[in-house]
Amino acid sequence: MKLTRYVLYDILRNKIVLLYAAFLFLITAGLFQLEENSSKAILSLLTIVLTVLPLVSLIFTTIHYYNSYEFIELMLAQPLSRTRVLLSEYFGLVLSLLGAFWLGVGLPVLFYSPDAIGISLLITGSLLTLVFISMALFTSVHARDKAKGIGLALLLWFYFSLIYDGILLMLLFALSDYPMEKLTLLLSALNPIDLARIVIMLKMDVSALMGYTGAIYKNFFGNAYGTIFTLGVLILWAAFPLGLAKRKFLKKDM
Amino acid sequence: MIVIENLYKRFGKLEVLKGINMQFNAGEVVSLIGPNGSGKTTLIKAILGLIKPDKGVITVNGATVNGSPAYRASIGYMPQIGRYPDNMKVGQLLTMIREIRNTSNQDTQLEEEFNMDLLCEKPLGTLSGGTKQKVNAALAFLFNPPVLILDEPTAGLDPLATEILKAKIAQEKKKNKLIIVTSHVLSDLQELTTHVAYMQEGRLIFKKDLPTLQRETGEEKLGLAIAQIMRQQKNTQG
Amino acid sequence: MSKVVFYFGVIFLLNSSVQGAVLLVGKNQTITSLNKAIQLAKEGDTIRILPGVYKEKNLVINKRLTLLGEGSPLFDGENKYEILLINANKVEVSGLSFDRSGYSAMNDFAAIKVIDTDSVTISNVQIFNAYFAIHVSNSTRTQIHDNDIIGSPASEQMTGNGIHLWKCSQAHIYNNNIRGHRDGIYFEFVTDSKIEKNFSRKNIRYGLHFMFSNSDYYGHNKFIDNGAGVAVMYSKNVTMLNNWFQQNWGASSYGLLLKDITDSHIEKNKFIRNTVGVLMEGSSRLQVKQNLFQANGWAMKVQASCDDNLFEKNNFIGNSFDIGTNGTLVLNKFTQNYWDKYEGYDLDRDGRGDIPHHPATLYSMLIEQNPTTLLLFRSFIVTLLDKAERAIPSLTPELLRDERPVMKQLLL
Numbered sequence: 001m002k003l004t005r006y007v008l009y010d011i012l013r014n015k016i017v018l019l020y021a022a023f024l025f026l027i028t029a030g031l032f033q034l035e036e037n038s039s040k041a042i043l044s045l046l047t048i049v050l051t052v053l054p055l056v057s058l059i060f061t062t063i064h065y066y067n068s069y070e071f072i073e074l075m076l077a078q079p080l081s082r083t084r085v086l087l088s089e090y091f092g093l094v095l096s097l098l099g100a101f102w103l104g105v106g107l108p109v110l111f112y113s114p115d116a117i118g119i120s121l122l123i124t125g126s127l128l129t130l131v132f133i134s135m136a137l138f139t140s141v142h143a144r145d146k147a148k149g150i151g152l153a154l155l156l157w158f159y160f161s162l163i164y165d166g167i168l169l170m171l172l173f174a175l176s177d178y179p180m181e182k183l184t185l186l187l188s189a190l191n192p193i194d195l196a197r198i199v200i201m202l203k204m205d206v207s208a209l210m211g212y213t214g215a216i217y218k219n220f221f222g223n224a225y226g227t228i229f230t231l232g233v234l235i236l237w238a239a240f241p242l243g244l245a246k247r248k249f250l251k252k253d254m
Numbered sequence: 255m256i257v258i259e260n261l262y263k264r265f266g267k268l269e270v271l272k273g274i275n276m277q278f279n280a281g282e283v284v285s286l287i288g289p290n291g292s293g294k295t296t297l298i299k300a301i302l303g304l305i306k307p308d309k310g311v312i313t314v315n316g317a318t319v320n321g322s323p324a325y326r327a328s329i330g331y332m333p334q335i336g337r338y339p340d341n342m343k344v345g346q347l348l349t350m351i352r353e354i355r356n357t358s359n360q361d362t363q364l365e366e367e368f369n370m371d372l373l374c375e376k377p378l379g380t381l382s383g384g385t386k387q388k389v390n391a392a393l394a395f396l397f398n399p400p401v402l403i404l405d406e407p408t409a410g411l412d413p414l415a416t417e418i419l420k421a422k423i424a425q426e427k428k429k430n431k432l433i434i435v436t437s438h439v440l441s442d443l444q445e446l447t448t449h450v451a452y453m454q455e456g457r458l459i460f461k462k463d464l465p466t467l468q469r470e471t472g473e474e475k476l477g478l479a480i481a482q483i484m485r486q487q488k489n490t491q492g
Numbered sequence: 493m494s495k496v497v498f499y500f501g502v503i504f505l506l507n508s509s510v511q512g513a514v515l516l517v518g519k520n521q522t523i524t525s526l527n528k529a530i531q532l533a534k535e536g537d538t539i540r541i542l543p544g545v546y547k548e549k550n551l552v553i554n555k556r557l558t559l560l561g562e563g564s565p566l567f568d569g570e571n572k573y574e575i576l577l578i579n580a581n582k583v584e585v586s587g588l589s590f591d592r593s594g595y596s597a598m599n600d601f602a603a604i605k606v607i608d609t610d611s612v613t614i615s616n617v618q619i620f621n622a623y624f625a626i627h628v629s630n631s632t633r634t635q636i637h638d639n640d641i642i643g644s645p646a647s648e649q650m651t652g653n654g655i656h657l658w659k660c661s662q663a664h665i666y667n668n669n670i671r672g673h674r675d676g677i678y679f680e681f682v683t684d685s686k687i688e689k690n691f692s693r694k695n696i697r698y699g700l701h702f703m704f705s706n707s708d709y710y711g712h713n714k715f716i717d718n719g720a721g722v723a724v725m726y727s728k729n730v731t732m733l734n735n736w737f738q739q740n741w742g743a744s745s746y747g748l749l750l751k752d753i754t755d756s757h758i759e760k761n762k763f764i765r766n767t768v769g770v771l772m773e774g775s776s777r778l779q780v781k782q783n784l785f786q787a788n789g790w791a792m793k794v795q796a797s798c799d800d801n802l803f804e805k806n807n808f809i810g811n812s813f814d815i816g817t818n819g820t821l822v823l824n825k826f827t828q829n830y831w832d833k834y835e836g837y838d839l840d841r842d843g844r845g846d847i848p849h850h851p852a853t854l855y856s857m858l859i860e861q862n863p864t865t866l867l868l869f870r871s872f873i874v875t876l877l878d879k880a881e882r883a884i885p886s887l888t889p890e891l892l893r894d895e896r897p898v899m900k901q902l903l904l
C-alpha cells in the first residue's frame with residue numbers, strides 16, 4: 001500500500017489524469033445541462049463509457065508503464081517482491097483512473113440521474129476501467145518497447161469495441177437460420193464491452209427487450225443469477241489479464 | 255557471501271553469460287572489469303534478481319536469488335545511470351526508500367556529505383548526471399548493507415565527490431564488507447581494490463587477489479598488470 | 493359531459509314518471525329470494541335487496557324492473573351457474589355483487605347477461621371470479637358504469653371478457669375498473685358508442701379489444717400492463733383521445749394494435765413503456781397527432797401496408813427505436829414531430845430543424861430481419877452503421893422522414 005501511494009502520487013503529478021477527469025466532467029455535466037431529458041444524456045454517456053473509457057484506460061496504462069520503467073527497476077532492486085511491485089502499479093492506476101471516472105462522470109450522474117440506469121452505468125464503467133487497465137498491463141509487460149506496447153493497446157481497443165462486434169454481426173446473419181440465442185449469450189461474455197453494454201441496455205431498453213429474443217436476454221441477465229454472472233465475468237476479465245501479466249512479470253528481465 | 259554457480263543467460267540469439275562460476279567473500283573489494291558487452295552489468299543484475307538466468311544458481315548469504323526478495327535487504331546497489339521517476343522529488347525518493355526498507359540501522363553520512371538536504375525539493379528529472387550519481391551513492395550506502403554493488407560509481411562524479419565516495423568505500427572496507435565495483439577500465443578506485451575479476455564475452459577469465467596478480471604479471475601497478483593481461487588475451491585469441 | 497348529464501336526466505325522468513311498488517328481499521323478510529321477488533314484481537317495480545349471500549341461479553328479468561342492492565348483497569354462482577339474465581328494456585341493476593358465476597365451454601356464461609334490450613343500466617356492481625362478467629348482445633343504449641370487475645386470471649380459454657358487447661349501438665361505458673379477464677372490454681359490431689374513463693389492467697389478452705365497430709369514441713381510458721395491450725381491428729371512424737397505454741410488455745404486445753382501421757383519430761394519447769407503442773397494419777387515413785411516445789421499445793411500427801396516414805406534432809422521447817417498418821415503400825406523412833434522436837440544427841431559429849429527420853435507422857431494419865442482432869444494440873459498430881446509413885441511405889426508406897422536425901419537446 002505504501003508503494004501504491006507513491007505510484008498514485010507519481011500519476012497525479014503529471015496532471016493527465018486530472019485533465020481526463022476534467023474532460024469527463026465537462027462532457028457529462030454538459031450533456032445533462034444541454035439535453036432536455038436525461039435519458040438522451042445517458043445515451044451519449046453510454047457511448048463515452050463504452051468507447052472512450054476503455055481507450056483511455058488502455059493508452060494511459062501503457063504510457064504510464066513505460067514511463068515508470070525506471071521506478072519499477074528501482075523498486076525491484078529493493079527487498080520487494082515482483083508481485084507486490086506490479087500490484088502497486090495496478091492499484092495506483094486503478095485508483096487514479098477510477099477516481100477520475102467517479103469525479104468526472106460519477107458526480108454528475110449521481111446529481112442529475114441517480115436511477116438504476118445511472119448506477120449501472122457507473123458500476124460497469126468502473127469494471128471496464130479495471131478490465132482495460134489489466135489488459136494494458138498485460139500487453140505492456142509483454143512488449144519491450146513503448147511503440148509496440150501502444151500499438152498492441154490500440155489493437156485491443158479496436159478488437160473489443162469494433163472488430164469483435166463486426167464479426168458477431170456477420171456471424172448472426174450468416175447463421176440466421178439457426179437458433180442462436182443461447183450461443184449469443186456465450187459470445188457476449190467473450191467481450192467485456194459487450195457485456196457491460198448489455199447490462200446497461202437491460203436497464204435502458206427494458207421495453208424493447210421484452211419483445212422478440214430480447215425476452216431471453218432479459219430472462220437471463222435480468223435476474224440475480226444473471227447479474228452475478230455478468231459481474232463475475234467482468235471481474236474475471238479484469239483478473240485474468242492481470243494474472244497473465246503477473247506471470248510474465250515474474251519471469252521478465254528488466 | 256555471494257556464490258555464483260554455472261550461470262547462463264541469453265537474450266534472444268545473444269549469449270551474454272556463458273557459464274559463470276564465481277565467489278565473493280566478505281572483506282573483499284572486487285574490481286569487476288572487462289570490455290563493453292562482456293556481461294558485467296548482466297551479472298550484477300542477475301545478483302539483484304533483475305534478470306532471470308536461464309541456468310545456474312546464485313546465493314547471497316545462503317539465500318537463493320530466485321526465492322524471497324528479502325536477501326536484497328543486505329545489498330546496497332548503486333546503478334550505472336540513476337534512473338528515477340522524473341516527477342519524484344529527491345526528498346520523496348529518500349523517504350520512500352526509507353519506508354520500504356523500514357530499518358533503523360541507517361548510515362546518513364553520504365547523504366549529509368553530498369548535501370542532499372539542499373536538493374530535497376528538486377524533482378529527479380531536473381538533476382544533472384553527476385547529481386544523480388550522488389543520489390545513487392547516498393541510497394546505496396543508506397542502510398549500512400553488508401554487500402555493496404557499485405556499477406561504474408565514479409563516472410560523472412566531480413573530483414570532490416569522487417574523493418568523498420572513495421573515503422566512504424575505504425571506511426566500509428574496514429568493516430569487513432563485500433564491495434563489488436564494476437568498470438570497463440580501471441578506475442580511480444584501484445588503490446582500494448583487493449581482488450580483480452576479469453570478464454570477457456560472457457566468461458569469467460579470472461578472479462585473483464592483488465598480490466597474485468602482481469606476481470603473475472610482474473607489474474607493480476594494477477593498471478599495468480591489467481593491460482598486460484588484456485594484451486595476452488588478445489594474443490591468445492589472435 | 494353534457495351528454496352524460498342528459499342520459500341521467502332521461503333515466504330520472506323515466507323513473508319518476510312511472511313509480512311502481514317497492515319489494516324488499518332479505519333473509520329476514522317475507523321475500524327471501526330475488527327469484528321470488530322477480531316473479532311477484534310487476535312492470536316498473538323496484539326490488540331492494542338487503543345485505544346477505546344469495547345462492548341463486550339463472551335469474552331472468554323479463555320486465556322493466558329496478559334492482560337496488562343495499563350494502564352490496566352477494567350473489568354466489570357456486571362456479572356452476574349463470575346468475576342474472578336481463579331480457580327487458582329499461583332494466584336497472586345497481587349495487588349488487590356477484591361471485592363465481594359458472595364456466596361453460598359451450599356457452600358464454602356470464603355474471604350478468606343482457607340480450608335484446610334497450611336502455612338497460614348496470615352500475616355500481618362488483619363482479620368477482622366470473623367467466624364473462626357483463627355480456628351484452630343485440631342491445632341499444634346500454635349504460636355500464638362505475639362497476640368493479642375482478643377476474644381470476646386462468647388461461648385464455650378459461651377466462652371470458654370483462655365487459656363484452658356484441659351487436660350493440662349507442663352504448664355508454666364509463667368509470668369501470670376491470671382486471672384479470674381475457675379482454676377487459678370487448679366490442680364486436682358495436683357502433684356509435686362511448687367508452688370513457690375506464691381502467692383496464694392486468695388482463696390476460698387485451699385491455700380493450702374491438703372489431704367491426706365503427707364510429708365509436710374512446711377517451712380518457714387507462715390500459716396498463718395487459719398481456720397484449722389494446723387491439724383495434726377492422727373498424728372505421730374511431731376516435732381515441734387522451735388514453736393511456738402503458739407497460740404492455742411482451743413479444744407480441746402492443747400499446748395499441750391497429751389493424752385495418754380507416755378514417756380515424758388517435759390524438760393526445762400517451763404511450764409509455766410498451767414493447768411497441770403503436771403497431772399499424774393495413775390502416776389508412778389516420779390522424780395521429782399530439783401523442784406522447786416515451787420509453788417504448790418501438791414507439792411505432794408502421795407496416796408498409798399503411799397509407800395516407802398523418803403523424804403530426806407527436807413527442808418521441810427515450811424510445812429504443814422510434815419508427816420501425818418492414819418495407820421501403822412509405823406513403824405516410826410525418827411532420828412537425830419532436831424526436832429526441834434528431835441530430836440536426838436550427839440555424840434560422842424558427843424552432844424547426846433545417847434538415848429532415850429519418851426516424852427509421854438501418855439497425856431498426858436489421859433487427860426486423862434478424863431479431864438476434866438485438867445483442868448488438870447500442871454497440872459502437874451499430875452506431876457507425878447507422879451514421880453511415882444516415883449519410884447515404886441504402887436500406888432505410890428515403891421517404892420515411894420528417895421534413896420539419898421541431899427542436900423542442902412539444903407541450904401536449
